[in-house]
Amino acid sequence: MAKDGTNLIVKWNPHAGAVRRAPRGIMQIEDGKLKPIEQRLDAASLRGGSLIYGISSDAVKLRLTVYPGAGVSLTETVDWKQ
Numbered sequence: 441m442a443k444d445g446t447n448l449i450v451k452w453n454p455h456a457g458a459v460r461r462a463p464r465g466i467m468q469i470e471d472g473k474l475k476p477i478e479q480r481l482d483a484a485s486l487r488g489g490s491l492i493y494g495i496s497s498d499a500v501k502l503r504l505t506v507y508p509g510a511g512v513s514l515t516e517t518v519d520w521k522q
Contacts, residue, residue: 441502441518441520443495443520443522444492446494446495447492447493447494447495448492448493448495448500448502448520449490449491449492450467450490450491450492450493450502450504450518451489451490452489452490452504452516453489454486454487454488454489457508458506458508458514459486459487459489459506459508460487461508461509462483462486462506462507462508463482463483463507464480464481464482464483464486464506464507465480465481465485465486465504465505465506465507466478466479466480466481466504466505467479467481467491467502467503467504468502468503468504468505469493469500469501469502469503470500470501470502471493471495471496471497471499471500472496472497472498472499472500473497474496474497479491486506498521498522499519499520499521499522500519500520501517501518501519501520502517502518502519502520503515503516503517503518504516504517
C-alpha cells in the first residue's frame with residue numbers, strides 16, 4: 441500500500457491461488473469516522489491486483505475478502521495510518 445497525494449494505492453498478489461480462483465471479492469473500507477463502504481470486485485478486478493481509494497482521514501482500515509470456492513472465503517485486513 442502506498443500513498444499518492446490524497447489517494448491510497450492498495451495492492452494485493454493477483455497470482456495468489458485464492459485470488460486466481462475467486463470469481464468475486466469485496467473490499468471493505470473504514471476511513472476515519474466516515475460510514476464504512478464496500479467495493480465489490482469481479483474476477484477481472486481481482487486479477488488486476490490493485491485499487492485506488494481517495495482517503496478522507498489519517499487512519500484507514502481495508503479488508504479484502506475473496507471467495508475462491510463454494511462456501512469458502514479468505515480475508516486479509518490492513519490498517520494504514522499517516
